[in-house]
Amino acid sequence: MPTKSIKIVVEGGNVKPGPPLAPTLSQLGLNVGEVVKKLNEATSSFKGMTVPVTLEVDTSTKKYDIKVGIPTTTALLLKEVGASEPSGDPKNKKIGNLSLEQIVKVAIMKKPSLTAKSLKAAVKSIVGSARSIGITVENKDPKEVIKEIEEGKYNDLLSKYENQWNEVKE
The missing domain is CATH 3.30.1550.10 (Ribosomal protein L11/L12, N-terminal domain)
Structure with missing residues (x-):
């Protein structure tokens, strides 16, 4: 055929x-x-x-x-934050704020196209993308949130989504 x-x-x-x-x-x-x-x-x-x-x-x-297929990470983040385009100046001009739960949702949607082996690594990657387009996370600079993730501050939240992450086919 x-x-x-x-x-x-x-x-x-x-x-x-x-x-x-x-x-x-x-x-x-x-x-x-x-x-x-x-x-x-x-x-x-x-x-x-x-x-x-x-x-x-x-x-x-x-x-x-x-x-x-899956839209780009930027497109998913913009939809989540309710913005039409990224900030032209992400350092000084913020376009919105997302909760870590919203970031986790995007990470789970993007799993098939991510190289991250764990939910924690995927979330850190998505937080980095949010930073590059002018989105704050948990009302903080995403760089600070990445540090807090590495320190284990969000382990309880991440463990709530671990099963969903594992169910997604790569």
Whole structure:
């Protein structure tokens, strides 16, 4: 069965049936409206965010599989903090504050694309990303929060999410 892989980047829940997607789907003999509807359903949880998607199309049967990727760490953090773009000056201009629980949520979502071997390491990485785009964590400079994580201050909180972390497939 010959398959064709189409990699696209779409706005979650807002895929439009126009170029360059529509001509490509038409060439493969797929119903553009149906595919767009399914793409919107599959990406609806990432509404307004840029999401990588792979369409695996069996060219002989016209059956297809939609594989939704994970948005960037920056996109997830911006959504979490309710901002539209990163701070142009993260050192002096803050765009919001997140709780460590929100950071853990982002770390768990990103697990498949992270190289971190533990939840603690993943959280420290996400906290670092938050710092680089102007987000404070627990109303503090993220650098301070990373130190506190290393000192074990948040071990109880992290252990609450350890099972969720372990359940995510890499």
